[in-house]
Amino acid sequence: MNQRVTVIGGGLAGCEAAWQLAERGHRTRLYEMRPQRSTGAHVSDRLAELVCSNSLGSKLPDRATGILQAEMKMLGSLLMRCAEAASVPAGGALAVDRLQFAESVTETLNLHPNIEVIREEVTELPGDAPTIVATGPLTSPAMTQAIARYTGEDYLYFYDAISPIVDAGSINMARAFSANRYGRGDDTGGDYINCPMDKDQYLRFVRALQSAETIELRDFEREDPNFFEGCVPIEQLAKRGDDTLAFGPMRPVGLTDPHTGRRPYAIVQLRQDNLAGTLYNLVGFQTNIRWKQQKEILRLIPGLENAEFIRMGQMHRNTFLNAPALLHATMQFRQKSNLYFAGQITGVEGYVGNTATGYIAALNLSRQLNGLREWAPPQETMLGALCHYVTNCPPKAFQPMKANLGILPSLTVKIKNKAQRRRAYAERARSAMLAALTDLDDQVIQANLENSELKQHVET
Ligand SMILES: Cc1cc2nc3c(=O)[nH]c(=O)nc-3n(C[C@H](O)[C@H](O)[C@H](O)COP(=O)(O)OP(=O)(O)OC[C@H]3O[C@@H](n4cnc5c(N)ncnc54)[C@H](O)[C@@H]3O)c2cc1C
Known part of the structure; x- marks a missing residue:
């Protein structure tokens, strides 16, 4: 029998993790508080509770979540199987x-002979036991402190204050222009894309934000005195006065619009x-x-x-690690080889991505x-x-980032048609x-491929 392992957090990531470990013969303890x-945000004692929407995203085969769902099915995901059965x-x-x-999901895990579900809050990271931490965006305060002791306070965040992200190909460069403030940086034309506004355009924009x-906010966000501290949303800045944004994130200093030869009244900057x-x-x-x-x-x-828009702006409570500084792409903690993180705490967003x-x-x-x-x-x-x-x-x-086509490596040939x-x-x-x-030495995956119609695809 394989070594005993621990999974902390019986949400989407933790349940999938516990099942996959158990299926590979590991005696698994799954802790859920x-x-x-x-x-x-959770309202029940069930494992794998969906805290908000009941949608796992588009299932169309050429959409980002559809691609991810298909990949999870190839891997033999328990949660995808349960989702399809409950669709x-x-x-x-x-x-x-x-x-x-x-x-x-709860019943399947409860019945698995290799899984012991323990209803208990974990307040410390286990010493040397192989462990996966999947305590989610709303990790309990004691566990948050325990993680911070391991990672350092500077590598753990408590809130998302996310700016929108756009597909670069959809920006109209006949109106926008590339430049750095005061021409700083290299001479490639500028790292930032700037969208200039005259006074009328700016005021129309501010009015729209004001209304x-x-x-x-949810109760647990409203009750927290630190919520939004240090990152005021643009609509709130707009409500402080017509010119607040023009002197804040939309200040035009150090920039000249090459299309007009003048400094714009205000500017929106976009960063790669x-x-x-x-x-x-x-x-x-x-x-x-x-x-x-x-x-x-x-x-x-x-x-x-x-x-x-690849991602819309949003602000909510979210405990997540500075994963690029702390984790390998295998979800392994860089400083302790038998400690792994999974789910939203790694900075991945969305139900399927977390699973x-x-x-x-x-x-x-x-x-x-x-x-x-x-x-x-593969990337x-x-x-x-x-x-x-x-x-x-x-x-x-x-x-944090969710599944989207923009994070895939570019195609080797340029295809203009979006579909x-x-x-x-x-x-x-x-x-x-x-x-x-097909090349991976993992019996569970091979059995899943063998039993599914995918096998035919591989052979043809
Ligand atoms: C309010 C809110 C709404 C969201 N809405 C959506 C949405 O509509 N669609 C979407 O795709 N994504 C949404 N997300 C983002 C994310 O996809 C979900 O939060 C998802 O459930 C995260 O999966 P997870 O496994 O990382 O965490 P969770 O599913 O939250 O699981 C973590 C589990 O760990 C337990 N736990 C925490 N601390 C401890 C501890 N110390 N000891 C033991 N157990 C502990 C928790 O009780 C919980 O059951 C939302 C997030 C939040 C916060």
Whole structure:
């Protein structure tokens, strides 16, 4: 019998991790603090409770979450199996009956002979025992402190204040321009993309922000006196006065618009967000405006009329590590080889992405215990790209990331047609995952491939 392992947190990542370890023969203790102690967002004692939406995202094969779901099915994910069994009609999305989903995961884990579910808050990281920490965005305060002692306070964050991210290809460079303030930096034309505004455009934008509807804070966020401290949302800045933004994140100093030869009245700066240069974030634009309206307002910015948003701005409580400084792409903690992190605490966002990192952490812990080389999916796959992004992004600029096509390596040939481009990304991801799994020395994965229709695909 294999060595005993510990998983802390019975959410999406922790449940997937516990199951994958147990299936590989490890006696697994899964600690979950509910119902004794809740998070403020969970409402039941069930494992794998979905805290908000009941949708696991688009299931269309050429969309980011659809690609990720397909990869998780290839890997033999328990939670994907339970989600499909509990699915409800939702057009192109995979939505579930949340009760049925959580109950089936809870029951399956309770019945597994290698899993012991322990309803107890863990307040310390276990000394030398092989462990996966998957305590989620609402990790209990005692555990948060224990993690901070391990990682250092500077590497643990408590809130998201996320600026929107746009697809670089959708920025209208006939109106925007590349430049650094005062021409600083190298002479490549500028690291920032700048969207200039005249006074009328600026005031129209400010009015829209002042009247925008925001997402309500939850009780556990409202009660926290530190919430939003140090990162005021743009709509709140706009409400402080018409000119507040023009003297703050939208100040135009040091910039001349090459299209007019003049300094604009105000400016929105966009900074490169990934190495490939396909994603740009709006600097200092953290916001809590409802997503539909947020898109409409941001498209008032000259140059962003047709912007495609990869991620909308948002602000909420979220405990997460500075993963690029602390974790390998296998989810292993750099400073302690038998400690792994999984789920939202690694900076991955979204139900399926979080579940997926639980799988990766468990697979690698199991491989390590069996003396096998650790494994990370190829970067051409959505899961590989996500793991790579959260562990390789520049640590200073790190913000959580969800599955999206922008984090995949660029295609070798340029495809103009958007639908064809999506399909090309999806097909490349599928082939890369199948090829990598076919070669992987893991009996559970091989059995899953053997039993599924994927086998046929591999053979043809
Ligand atoms: C309010 C909110 C709403 C969200 N809505 C969505 C959404 O609609 N769609 C989406 O895709 N993503 C959403 N997310 C983001 C994320 O996908 C989910 O939070 C997801 O559940 C994270 O998975 P996880 O396994 O990392 O954490 P969780 O699913 O939260 O699991 C962590 C588990 O650890 C337990 N735990 C915490 N501390 C301890 C401890 N010390 N000892 C033992 N157990 C402990 C918790 O009780 C919990 O059960 C939301 C996040 C939040 C905070």
